[in-house]
Every structure is written in C-alpha cells, then in structure tokens.
Amino acid sequence: YNAAFHIPSRRTVTILEETKLWKKVFEETRPRVCLTTDTWTSIQKIHYMFFTAHFIDRNWILHKRIINFFPTSSHKVDKASSNDVTVKEMSKTLRNWGTNIFDGDHIHVRCMTHILNLIVQDWLKEIGKSVKLVRQAVKYIKQSPARNRKFKEYRESELITCKKSLCLDVPTR
Known part of the structure; x- marks a missing residue:
C-alpha cells in the first residue's frame, strides 16, 4: 500500500478513456472542427458557459461533444463583445500553431438563431x-x-x- 498513490474514480477513468479514443479519431481523420459557445442556467440558478466541438467523421456522422464548461456570473451578459474577444484570442493561438485558416477572417460566424431571437424579442416588446x-x-x-x-x-x-x-x-x- 502506497499512501501517495491516488486511485482515480470510475468517472475520471471513463473521461480519460473517452479522451484517448477521440484523440485517436482526430489523429486518423483530421476533421474540420467547429467550436461553439453557449450558456445555460441550472435549476439552482447557476450560470454556465459551454464550449462544444462539432465535426463530421469519415462516415458522415455528425458528432457533438462538450469539451469544457465553467460557471459564469450571468448568461445575460453581452455575449457578442465577449465572443469577439474570445475569437481574437483563439485566432492568435491558432496563428501561433500555424493552423489559422483564412488568416482568421472566417473563424467567427454569428449565431443566426440568436440574431433572429433578438429581432423577435424587440417585436414582442412592441406588442407587449x-x-x-x-x-x-x-x-x-x-x-x-x-x-x-x-x-x-x-x-x-x-x-x-x-x-x-x-x-x-x-x-x-
């Protein structure tokens, strides 16, 4: 028995195994990945931001995986300006890695459904x-x-x- 040795939980082992699996898939297929962000509020009123990776494998199956999430102060913040900062920083990192496609010009696409939702919300205020x-x-x-x-x-x-x-x-x- 070695007290310094930490036995990982079943959840940790599962996450590590899944990470290894997806790393292998990415190395073999080298898919183009679309990263998206979104926010969600739990029933306990805790706000979270998610980073999700979307990609299509060689069999044309769409995959969606949450790659990170963290609590945030509120999801009612101006996501457009914080998204701009995030994209700028991510573009810098990709440029340093030598993988910044189109020199970062097309790395950020605004969420059309969010824009439509804002339009509808404004209209609803008119007929409030x-x-x-x-x-x-x-x-x-x-x-x-x-x-x-x-x-x-x-x-x-x-x-x-x-x-x-x-x-x-x-x-x-």
Missing part, C-alpha cells in the same frame, strides 16, 4: 401588452383543472380540431 394578456389568460386557464376542461369544451363547441393544449412560451426560444 397583447402578449402579456395572452400569457395571463393561459396561466389562468392552466391553474385550474376545471378551467382547463371548460377551455377544451369551448374549443370543441367551436369545432376547432387542434387537440394541442395551451402552453406558455419560453422567452429565449
């Missing part, structure tokens, strides 16, 4: 009072099984064939 009233009505109906049943009865009496139930929107989607 109406949206607020619809949200209140949905909440009111969904708070009571009796109200929900009555709503379904009205829907059927109006010959509305859609069977989906009411749901509240998710502002970030």
Whole structure:
C-alpha cells in the first residue's frame, strides 16, 4: 500500500478513456472542427458557459461533444463583445500553431438563431401588452383543472380540431 498513490474514480477513468479514443479519431481523420459557445442556467440558478466541438467523421456522422464548461456570473451578459474577444484570442493561438485558416477572417460566424431571437424579442416588446394578456389568460386557464376542461369544451363547441393544449412560451426560444 502506497499512501501517495491516488486511485482515480470510475468517472475520471471513463473521461480519460473517452479522451484517448477521440484523440485517436482526430489523429486518423483530421476533421474540420467547429467550436461553439453557449450558456445555460441550472435549476439552482447557476450560470454556465459551454464550449462544444462539432465535426463530421469519415462516415458522415455528425458528432457533438462538450469539451469544457465553467460557471459564469450571468448568461445575460453581452455575449457578442465577449465572443469577439474570445475569437481574437483563439485566432492568435491558432496563428501561433500555424493552423489559422483564412488568416482568421472566417473563424467567427454569428449565431443566426440568436440574431433572429433578438429581432423577435424587440417585436414582442412592441406588442407587449397583447402578449402579456395572452400569457395571463393561459396561466389562468392552466391553474385550474376545471378551467382547463371548460377551455377544451369551448374549443370543441367551436369545432376547432387542434387537440394541442395551451402552453406558455419560453422567452429565449
């Protein structure tokens, strides 16, 4: 028995084995990798930022792997300016490695869905009072099984064939 020897956990061994596997895949196929960042808030209200690698293997199968994540103060920060700084630093590192394709000119592509979401959020602010009233009505109906049943009865009496139930929107989607 050697007290200085640390036995790794099963999770650590699994991560190390997966890392070795993916390192081998990358050495053999040398795929082009797309790195993305995103943020998420846990149910405990802890904000995280993720770095994800996306690539297509030689069998044309898309892979997506989280390569790092860390807690952050808030995901409501201006991600565009922090992304610009990150891309600039990453471009410098890639240039030092001799692997900076297109001299870093096309290394950063803005997230189109994020841009569209910002446009829609601005539009929703313009019609905010109406949206607020619809949200209140949905909440009111969904708070009571009796109200929900009555709503379904009205829907059927109006010959509305859609069977989906009411749901509240998710502002970030």
